[in-house]
Amino acid sequence: MKKTYTYTILLLILLTTAACRKLDRFPLDSPSSSTFYANRTELDLAVNALYNGGLYPQDWEEWTDNFWNRSNLGNEIIHSTATIQSFNFSNTWLTCYKGIARANGILDNINKATDVTEAYRQQIEAQARFARAYEYSLLIVHFGDVPLIKTTLSLADSYTIKRSPAKEIQDFINSEFDFAASVLPATYTSGLQYFTKGVVLGMKARLAISLNDWKTAADAAKKVMDLKVYALYPSYRNLFLRAGQHSSEVILSFPRSVTYLNTYDIQYTISRLAGGFASSIPSHELIDSYECTDGKTIDKSPLYDVKNPFVNRDPRLNATIVTPGDTFLGYVFQNHPDSTMVFSAKDNRKVVNKDNKGAANPFASFTGYLWKKTIDDSQLANINKVDLDQIVLRYAEILLIYAEAKIELNEIDQTVLDAINAVRARAYGVAVGATGSYPAATTTVQADLRKIMRRERRIELAFEGRRYLDLLRWKIIDKVFSKQMYGVPLNKADYPYPGIPVFDEDDIPSYEAFASKLTIIDKRVFDPKYYLWPVPYNESALNNGLGQNTGW
Template identity: 40%
Template sequence: MKLKSIILIIGTFFGSALFTACDDYLDRLPLDQPSDATFWSTESELKMAINAVYRSLYWTDRTTATALNTHLPLPLLFDFATDISWDRNLNVWQLIGQGQVTAVEGTLIFPLWSHAYAQIGHCNRLLAYMHRAEAVTNPQVYARIAAEARFFRAYWYHWMINLYGDVPFITEPVATRDAALPRTGKDEIYRFLISELDAAAEVLPVEYPAAEKGHATKGAALALKARTALYASDWAAAGTAAKELMDLNKYSLYPSYDKLFTYEGQNNSEAIFTIQFSRTNQMVHQTPSHTRGRLAGGFVTKIPTQALVDSYECIDGLRIDKSPLYDPTNPFKNRDPRLYATIVYPGSVFLGYQFETHPDSLTVWDYNQTPARRVGNQEVTNPYATFSGYMYRKHVSSDAREFNSQSELPIMLYRYAEILLTYAEARIEQGQIDESVYSAINAVRTRAGLPVITTGKSADQLRQIVRQERKVEFVFEGQRYFDIRRWKIAEHIMPGRLYGRPLREYKAKYIPRFDEYGHPHYDAYASELRMFDTRIFNPAKDYLLPVPQRERDINPNLTQNPLY
């Protein structure tokens, strides 16, 4: 069944959460939706069931049904609670970044928990009941659907253990009366996920026909295994999964990082697993609205920080405080090309408009007209324009197919560059540094336009290089949040003020001091920069999110994470 037809059949299917029914209703057959007692009897119903699980990928940090169709995909958003990005809306991402999120927060903490368990419950029911249709289902289709369900169950448990730590562990359908389960150690759940993903990878195909684009493949299972193992510091498993995926010879780096996140580059050779969108089926995302400037019809709520801008190296591969090519009065010259592909910076052109954030730039050029003409600069005059003086270019296309609040641009959840850097990191941490490590790192760097890393580096030097690459390669893809936690550096780089561009001109003295974690500091000239938030991070608490209080109210066996 085509993925794009999923939306037509799942609006009411699997609409309940994991633990919702009262005991009086447990044995009644619903009259308005499929029932476990009457469903799971044909191949088409199994396909309907697994396609319903794919719907879980469209979940966002909004809670209403309408908003689910029109906001930003959840995986992208975690960057906005880190050192490199900020969300100007007073919401959960600000609260997490400020160390102020609580167990009663209602837009992410509880909805994400309940949504994940709803999807885990869907997979559990499918795997438990699908045998009823085995005799009338094509054996290959039957095995594939089971593998997809195991993949998705692992996908959502991966989120849970990395956000909340120990969580209730459920692999069978659970009646409401039996739902008060305690938390299971994340290590036990992790071992289960690895075995599940191994099993799924054995069955899932390497590729699908074009009509089934977006379904989980063998590569997707291996990519999820590699990331799950990496986050658990299981270097052997991470490296093995990454190498196995590399050896499929199915994926390669897309030649242009600049076009990788545009319609021109959609569904490219680098994409391993994606969220597909379709206006026809009313499945879109609103990323362009949240990153476009005011002149281009957006409102810039998702904002890069000066710390991110300064983290990009110069074109010679040296950090800005070390490179002779860096000119702080012209800071965007001779920089890592990924900066230009990711950030809209002063002096650049974005969607046909000159971008300037100096307070005296009251008008700018509009190149969408012939001849170009000067127009009022809303990035200066609008009180809700970009707070940092920068905008995001990533995930926004100038293609004629783009719609401001109805983007169909696929979102890559796993891509090949991550696999290369996972392989390199795993080998480094195992002390197995050889040519293949340099080759993996250099493939990512040379695609970006940077010089290669020469051999002879120490393990610590290579470790810092990989961390730098991950920081700038995966901006606005949500991985920074998890990286700084698994590396245990969040407590060092998160606390402090978030800065943007200088209030006026860029000056020669504007070269930050970098610490051992590659994080820039602005003590010498902080008063001359835009400041828009203060981050707080308590290492005794903030490496995990709180268990939702609403879950603890109905389940007395659920304990809370420390200090919440």
């Protein structure tokens, strides 16, 4: 590991900003001289560094029961094998403090520029204070107590700084969010991507829900709703493709660009026939959690047919997952061992199947499914350099935050049902008032509506990195990770699946009744110490005053 990665807190002395060619695009280098920030151009360059999505680490879907990665045979989070030297911990800590350093550099020097108005200076201050608070929100939900650094540190101070209580930092974050929300506009006329009032309030709501601060979450989410700026995009499928990138549902996203070398790779996700590896795959638990069109889980719905399991299901299943029989990326996807030939739309004929599970294709999808969400034919020309924007926060999540917070407060009214039903109706492509055309939520019983809302979050936000913290804060991760992860049936006579799982009180499916007929692909384990991540080794080695979280 390079030396620079072992001095996170020390970096706060040095890291202040980064520059790029356009205010809303990508940082290319890092000016940090004592004479910087002297004019508006330099302030623009400095604040631009805050719009690099890489500064705000997001949780991975593969840390949950929604996802499995064959290439790594799982990961250290779902196996509880991480150590205080693990990359996930050190990278999150380092990245967040890098962003904090940049924000502090702006705030420490914001009065140097003499060619700006006070109104402009306040806009810069609000953006920097929000960015810093957002970084701290990511830190406290993962690490708990962390150093609260509000200014650039001296070298001596960097060796002796202590951790502050998470509650103190949460209060600081909320005060910073409140200031930013009071200054930043609801929209900009330029069309460029900046932090807005809705972004700030939305992140305040997300932090609050992550910490079970129901009142703050409900209030902040309601303020976002009352802005009347955001709306659900008509097509759930297209929302995550090029057409939906700049829709009114997107509250915060970070741009990607092939030109600026900011891209991602889908080769591990797509089918082998389409040139992929089919190794990053959705789980059976996720697929089975999609309700039938009557709003019931598959173990309770008369509409479910185990031999034809993908009909009469929530439309988001088809929009999110490639299931056997789908035509996707130019090929019919079939995982049955006997499906040795499949139709190729590209060739207009049948071709040898590389995605059927069997001796000829041992690395075909281990669960028999692939991800469809965020992927379409337009990406096939360059599967290693896809540049769709990174959607970080969208309006559907705000509606579900509002609903959850009000449910937990036991303040269930029509606004709660409307929030859930708006998300559900969009999935079915109908108006929220067309309750005969989708399974509208109608119950006002707290326990029943809580189950509906939690299922809704899992399905609506699948493959978006929200499930990990949900499992932690709902205190069900130990139960989820105590179960084996199953793949395709052992015998081809049992395809597509040999039975119907039974869902428990937390909507966790059990496959015990027919587990002997399934392949086992992994065994997850949860150690309670993972409720809080450890202070990374390199930080505690440099400053033993930081202490350590319990169990690490």
